[in-house]
Structure formats: C-alpha cells, structure tokens
Amino acid sequence: EAGVTQSPTHLIKTRGQQATLRCSPISGHTSVYWYQQALGLGLQFLLWYDEGEERNRGNFPPRFSGRQFPNYSSELNVNALELEDSALYLCASTNTVDYGYTFGSGTRLTVV
Amino acid sequence: AQKITQTQPGMFVQEKEAVTLDCTYDTSDQSYGLFWYKQPSSGEMIFLIYQGSYDEQNATEGRYSLNFQKARKSANLVISASQLGDSAMYFCAMRVRSSASKIIFGSGTRLSIRP
Numbered sequence: 001e002a003g004v005t006q007s008p009t010h011l012i013k014t015r016g017q018q019a020t021l022r023c024s025p026i027s028g029h030t031s032v033y034w035y036q037q038a039l040g041l042g043l044q045f046l047l048w049y050d051e052g053e054e055r056n057r058g059n060f061p062p063r064f065s066g067r068q069f070p071n072y073s074s075e076l077n078v079n080a081l082e083l084e085d086s087a088l089y090l091c092a093s094t095n096t097v098d099y100g101y102t103f104g105s106g107t108r109l110t111v112v
Numbered sequence: 113a114q115k116i117t118q119t120q121p122g123m124f125v126q127e128k129e130a131v132t133l134d135c136t137y138d139t140s141d142q143s144y145g146l147f148w149y150k151q152p153s154s155g156e157m158i159f160l161i162y163q164g165s166y167d168e169q170n171a172t173e174g175r176y177s178l179n180f181q182k183a184r185k186s187a188n189l190v191i192s193a194s195q196l197g198d199s200a201m202y203f204c205a206m207r208v209r210s211s212a213s214k215i216i217f218g219s220g221t222r223l224s225i226r227p
Contacts, residue, residue, distance in 0.1 A: 033214065042203065043157075043217040056214055088155050100147045100207070101215060103157035 002027065004104035006091050012110045013081050021076040021107045025093030031055075032074040033094075033101060034066065038087040046089075049074050081111045114139045116204050116218035124224045125194050132179070133189040133221050135204030144208040146187040147215065148178065151201040160202075163187060191223075199225045 005024045013019050025032050034046040045058040049068035057064075063079040072093075078085055088108050092101035115138040125131045137146065148160040163171045163178045171178045179188040191198055204218040 035217075042219045045214050045216065048214055058214075090155075090157060092157070100145070100149075100159050100162055100205075101157075102159065103149075105154065105156040108155070 004091060004093050004102050006089075006104035006107050008107060009105070010108050010110070012112060014112055015081055015083060017081050019078045019081060019085075019109055021078075021089050021091075021109070022073065023076070023091030023093075023104060024073045025091075026095075026102055029093035029095040029102075030072055031094050032068055032072065033092045034074070034076050035090045035092070036060075036087045037090060037106075038084075043090065047076065078109070083111050085109060086111045114141075114144075114206060114208055114216055116206050116216055118204055118218035118221050120221045121219075122222040122224070124226055126226050127196060128193055130190060130192045131194050131198075131223065133191075133202050133204075133223065135187045135189065135218060137185050137187060137204075137206050139185075139206065139208050141208040144206055146178065146180070147205040147207070148176070148187075148189045149203045149205060149217075150198075151203060151220070153200070157203070161189065194225050196225050196227060199223060 007022045031050040033048050035043040037043050048056040052068050066076040068074045088106045090106045092103045094101045117136045144165045146163045150158045161173045161176045163180045175192045177190045201220045203220045205215045207215045
C-alpha cells in the first residue's frame with residue numbers, strides 16, 4: 001500500500017510569488033490535513049479537508065488556501081509568499097476519527 | 113481549550129538505557145486519543161503509539177510503551193533499550209472528538225542517544 005505522497009520535495013520561491021504543494025492520501029482515506037513546521041518548532045495546524053470540503057482551518061491568513069479533489073488528493077496554495085513562510089509543510093491523511101494520521105515526507109519550502 | 117506540554121526540550125541518553133519522555137495534556141473532553149510521533153532529521157513524522165482515553169491498559173508497541181496516568185493527565189513515552197537510531201525529535205499529540213478532528217502537537221523533545 002502506497003503511503004501519503006507529497007510533491008515537490010523541495011521548493012524555492014521568491015518573496016511575493018505563489019507556491020503550490022500537492023498531497024496524495026493513502027488509498028481509502030478521505031481526510032487530508034496540512035501542517036506547517038517552521039525550523040526548530042512544532043507543528044501548527046493549517047487546514048483540514050474531508051470529502052472535498054474544507055472542514056477546519058488554523059490561525060493562518062487567507063493567503064493560505066487549498067482544495068481537495070474528487071480523488072481526495074489535495075493542494076495547498078500559499079499566495080504572496082513571505083520570508084516567514086519558509087518551513088516544512090506536512091500533509092497527513094486518515095479515514096477514522098478515532099485514530100492518528102499517516103504523514104507524508106513533507107515539502108520543504110524556502111522563500112528567498 | 114486543548115493543550116499539550118512537553119517540558120524537556122532535549123535529552124541525552126546512553127545507548128541501551130531506557131528513557132522516559134514527558135508529556136502532559138489538558139482537555140475537558142472525556143473522549144480523546146493520545147499519540148506519540150518520531151521525527152528523524154529527514155522530516156517525516158512516524159507514528160509510534162496510541163492510547164485512547166477509555167483504554168484501561170497502557171499501550172505498548174515493541175520497545176515503546178505509553179505510561180498513561182489519566183488523573184494526572186500525563187502520557188509519558190517510555191523507550192526501552194535505546195538504540196542509536198532512536199535519536200530524533202519526539203512529539204506528543206492529542207485528538208479530541210469535539211475539536212473537529214484535528215490533532216494538536218506539543219513542542220517536541222529532541223532525544224540524542226550516545227554510543
């Protein structure tokens with residue numbers, strides 16, 4: 001069974017540009033979560049998608065957005081990039097309320 | 113509001129020794145789950161162990177066990193016979209039914225195993 005896959009592995013953008021990160025959940029998982037992990041810090045919840053709908057979002061500005069496609073894969077878009085957006089972005093999926101997530105390997109975004 | 117607290121930013125342990133990583137949590141919900149994840153330098157988050165709030169026995173997974181003390185709201189991770197490959201960041205996390213399904217994470221503990 002393939003795990004959660006994220007692409008690209010690394011992404012370098014300049015300030016003001018837009019970044020698009022992609023995530024494919026484990027087959028059968030309908031929920032996708034996005035987290036931001038700045039260097040040396042813990043994980044901050046960004047977004048939760050389930051069955052194609054945004055169900056919850058963390059305390060991030062509107063320039064962080066995303067969507068979930070009919071095949072349950074997801075995109076995270078970050079507009080008007082700022083230097084502080086440099087971080088590891090982790091995607092996770094699950095198919096049950098009662099258990100944990102399976103994480104992807106992350107996309108390391110660097111804004112210069 | 114829910115909160116996870118990990119008070120040990122870093123720990124050094126001799127290889128083959130047991131190690132306990134501390135975690136306390138705060139929630140008013142009765143139904144919740146507690147997790148531990150390992151994050152090596154590669155960045156991926158590896159699920160280690162899960163404890164449900166209604167589970168009466170402490171969870172165990174190989175060399176990992178979770179010392180669950182509900183009254184004290186603590187969920188410490190115990191790693192027996194530590195190995196060099198255990199060097200990583202360790203995150204305690206919690207999920208409550210009423211929090212719209214998201215998991216919240218503690219700030220993490222960096223564990224370094226000495227040969």
